[in-house]
Amino acid sequence: MTLEEYIDSHISGEPEELQAIDRRTQLYLLNPRMCSGHLQGRLLALLTRMQAPRRAIELGTYSAYSTLCIAEGLPEQGVLHTLEANDELEDFITRSLASSPHGAKVVPHYGKALELIDSIEPGREFDLAFVDANKREYADYYRALKPRMRRGGLMIADNTLWDGHVIEPDNNDSQTRGIREFNDLVANDPDVETVILPMRDGLTLIYFK
């Protein structure tokens, strides 16, 4: 038994519809390792339940696995706006949302996150944000979302250790630079409290004071 299998067998179970989405993701989509999966999905659901957001936003829907974990943790009146640049995923995402009892709390949007954020419930604040789209743009996502986060809001950012490349001096590709810029920006922002969880590819929790 691997440690990962041990962990998965000692945390809350993965709902059947999410198991099915994970299977469909592995079978039909490119880069299936982008899917949050059992452990990270349970953490997203739990953090969302603790935060009880009225309004949440996700950048990077992909197969809608993480989307439905966040939707699961939302209160009944809660809404999750999820943004995806690749409109070829629309049929896949529609099917994923329809398969879940929590899909009705989700509003999908297709287009580039930076072009869409301002049009989503303008003037309203988000209680929760999950950042998981283009790694080169993470710092811009932070700048765009920060004024929209309510005090007490929580931002979660995925892939913030980027396979360890963040500490490799010879690794300077645009995605690694994007993640480093984001990590530096957040670490130097006095308006937030920040923790990087070294799980999977690095998950940063950012609390807006």
Ligand SMILES: C[S@@+](CC[C@H](N)C(=O)[O-])C[C@H]1O[C@@H](n2cnc3c(N)ncnc32)[C@H](O)[C@@H]1O
């Ligand atoms: C890592 S995957 C998301 C995985 C998903 N959140 C999960 O955890 O299961 C990243 C997604 O972001 C999308 N994406 C890339 N650039 C984007 C952009 N500028 N705006 C919105 N989505 C983008 C990609 O098409 C891809 O589906």
